[in-house]
Amino acid sequence: MSEKExxxxxxxxxxxxxxxxxxxxxxxxxxxxxxxKRHTWPISFGxxxxxxxxxxxxxxxxxxxxxxHRSEKEQ
Amino acid sequence: xxxxxxxxxxxxxxxxxxxxxxxxxxDSGLLGSGEQGSEALGKAKAAIPPxxxxxxxxxxxxxxxxxxxxxxxxQSWNSGxxxxxxxxxxxxxxxxxxxxxxxxxxxxxxx
Numbered sequence: 100m101s102e103k104e105x106x107x108x109x110x111x112x113x114x115x116x117x118x119x120x121x122x123x124x125x126x127x128x129x130x131x132x133x134x135x136k137r138h139t140w141p142i143s144f145g146x147x148x149x150x151x152x153x154x155x156x157x158x159x160x161x162x163x164x165x166x167x168h169r170s171e172k173e174q
Numbered sequence: 175x176x177x178x179x180x181x182x183x184x185x186x187x188x189x190x191x192x193x194x195x196x197x198x199x200x201d202s203g204l205l206g207s208g209e210q211g212s213e214a215l216g217k218a219k220a221a222i223p224p225x226x227x228x229x230x231x232x233x234x235x236x237x238x239x240x241x242x243x244x245x246x247x248x249q250s251w252n253s254g255x256x257x258x259x260x261x262x263x264x265x266x267x268x269x270x271x272x273x274x275x276x277x278x279x280x281x282x283x284x285x
Contacts, residue, residue, distance in 0.1 A: 114212045122204045129195045133188045156207055 100164045108160055116153035123149025 100108075127145025135141050203210035 111209065111212055114215055115207075118204055118212075118215055122199050126195060126199060129192060133192055152205065160207075 104164075108157075112153070112157035112160065115156055116150060119149035119153040119156075120146050121149070123147070123152075 123145035124142060125145075127142035130145070131137055131139070131141040199205055203214050
């Protein structure tokens with residue numbers, strides 16, 4: 100993986116993390132206000148879940164260079 | 175009769191709003207892979223100035239134009255890293271030079 104590719108992957112990871120954190124935060128706020136009587140825990144749960152999704156995406160992305168993909172499998 | 179249906183209606187409204195929020199998040203690719211997320215971010219960034227224009231026209235105000243800030247945090251960080259590493263690598267040589275100069279000065283004093 101060249102340096103440029105790696106840099107781009109990290110950029111994507113950070114942007115993705117920010118987006119998923121914000122989305123989780125928003126959904127957590129909506130759920131907290133609507134269903135959970137304005138407690139704080141849905142908000143932290145949502146943002147944590149967002150960060151976790153971003154982490155998993157980033158891990159997959161960084162590993163994909165070293166994995167064998169289905170399209171490259173030879174008969 | 176209305177008092178009996180009201181809790182159900184409230185619950186149905188809440189579920190609709192929550193479900194709508196979830197659907198919007200899913201549909202705009204916010205919960206997908208990294209590339210979808212950065213696409214959505216790009217679209218949002220591109221859509222902000224026209225949206226602000228619309229709002230300004232609606233309210234009849236005029237926001238002062240943002241001054242173009244020529245500051246790049248990436249450039250600053252990179253140059254900072256380079257400066258640190260180069261000064262660390264030159265430090266032993268410079269230290270020995272300064273000590274030898276200091277010793278020479280003291281020797282000259284005591285001559």
